[in-house]
Amino acid sequence: MDDKDRLLLSLLRRDARRSLVALARDLGLSRSATQERLAKLQDSGVITGFTVVEGAAERRxxxxxxxxxxxxxxxxxxxxxxxxxxxxxxxxxxxxxxxxxxxxxxxxxxxxxxxxxxxxxxxxxxxxxxxxxxxxxxx
Amino acid sequence: MDDKDRLLLSLLRRDARRSLVALARDLGLSRSATQERLAKLQDSGVITGFTVVEGAAERRxxxxxxxxxxxxxxxxxxxxxxxxxxxxxxxxxxxxxxxxxxxxxxxxxxxxxxxxxxxxxxxxxxxxxxxxxxxxxxx
DNA sequence: CGCCCGCACCGGCGTTTTGCCGGTCGGACC
DNA sequence: GGTCCGACCGGCAAAACGCCGGTGCGGGCG
Missing domain, CATH: 3.30.70.920 (Lrp/AsnC effector binding domain/regulation of amino acid metabolism (RAM) domain)
Incomplete structure (x- = not known):
């Protein structure tokens, strides 16, 4: 869990559907390295999933x-x-x-x-x- | 906002990074129709973004x-x-x-x-x- | 009725992204 | 030195994406 991991995490918090290519560009790493880091974050349980931010939750x-x-x-x-x-x-x-x-x-x-x-x-x-x-x- | 939209939303809640192809398969629609629906959900503000589910859930x-x-x-x-x-x-x-x-x-x-x-x-x-x-x- | 418009959908194209894997580099250790 | 290991890169085939023209259907309107 170094700075790159933390940056990756925060990028995904902002937009979990961004492509690995775009994430890699912002991270300053190759696409495949980014892919590996993401996989490890998931395997280690730091990231457990990806979900939707819903609009103006009128209480359902x-x-x-x-x-x-x-x-x-x-x-x-x-x-x-x-x-x-x-x-x-x-x-x-x-x-x-x-x-x-x-x-x-x-x-x-x-x-x-x-x-x-x-x-x-x-x-x-x-x-x-x-x-x-x-x-x-x-x- | 019909049943397909609701199903799409619920699929994305469970995994926001799934490909449109996979989503389309579960929806019973073509990929491009799914793509349009997703775009409309975003434009209309039902979906405002996608984010990470973090490991605070190291399953307690x-x-x-x-x-x-x-x-x-x-x-x-x-x-x-x-x-x-x-x-x-x-x-x-x-x-x-x-x-x-x-x-x-x-x-x-x-x-x-x-x-x-x-x-x-x-x-x-x-x-x-x-x-x-x-x-x-x-x- | 016939016509046209709007909407949701499909399929196909060229491009981008992904999954995968072999190969390189640097640090730790014997 | 030699070896192992982890992190990284680059490239290829396959999959997914963005885009757009084309189809089918229901609803207004002359």
Whole structure:
């Protein structure tokens, strides 16, 4: 983690979709060296992913779904299906009476209800409890 | 802003550096149509930029606490107390059989148990169910 | 009805970027 | 000296990108 790494990181913070060529130019390194550094930052866990900065977040509607799987089903099979639903922004598999906690967001409650229906319809999902978020005190 | 746009957005939230070709495949559109949609999302200000998810997430232990308040208590009184606990990273008040969903993170399970105890001890909190996160599939 | 316009989409082109790999240089160590 | 190792460079084939002309379809309008 030297100055070049820190500079690379800060360039990516500003625009994570820039090409390696452009990043390399700003870093004063060759493209392939930049590529290696980026790979190491990811492997070492300094960078875990890249995401979107959303505009003027008009607070969107949020809900939590607590999901119980049918006996003998594992999340590995179901999670990929859940991921394809656009409203889903968070998926955690948990230990206990519940198997999955999913957070969904949308523009009003209709998309949430729709997402809930889509998830409930997936084969292997036994039960879905919905909790509409009334207020975001944190996160 | 239709379903395709929303799906595109959610794909980018998960990995903002994916190629347009890969995004187009998941969207079921041609690459150039995907490119146009992305451009419009940016022009219209829905997407203002792309950034790095940093390794503050050297995957720490996470749990969700589902909290029921004592009859007659309101979250407004209790949430400030909950906020003072450092392990707490997310607080949502929700409608239904549960009143609060709290996400806690810490370095191993011990801090989580400690946070749970601290929350359970707050006057006005009737019941706390703990769900340790086994796997982060998203978020 | 027929026409035209706007919009979203497709496909193809030349160019740029990427993934990959062999090769060079300098420092540490025996 | 010799060797190993890490960081870097450069080049090639393959993939992705930017751009633009062309198509299909629904909506206004004479």
């Amino acid at each position: 509607s949020t809900a939590h779904l607590l999901i119980r799987l049918a006996p003998g089903r594992h999340c590995a099979q179901l999670v990929p299906r859940v991921k394809t639903i656009p409203a889903v922004v968070q998926i955690h598999s948990v230990a206990g009476a519940i198997d999955l906690i999913v957070r969904v967001e949308g523009d009003g409650v209709a998309p949430l209800e729709q997402a809930r229906a889509a998830i409930a319809a997936i084969d292997g999902i036994a039960e879905v409890s919905t909790f509409i978020v009334l207020d975001h005190h944190l996160g | 232990s996470t749990a969700h606490l589902l909290i029921r308040l004592a009859p007659g208590r309101h979250c407004a009184q209790l949430v400030p107390r909950v906020k003072t606990i450092p392990a707490v990273v997310q607080i949502h008040s929700v409608a239904g059989a549960i009143d609060l969903i709290v996400r806690v993170e810490g370095d191993g399970v011990a801090p989580l148990e400690q946070a749970r105890a601290a929350i359970a001890a707050i006057d006005g909190i009737a019941e706390v169910s703990t769900f340790i996160v086994l796997d982060h599939h998203l978020g």
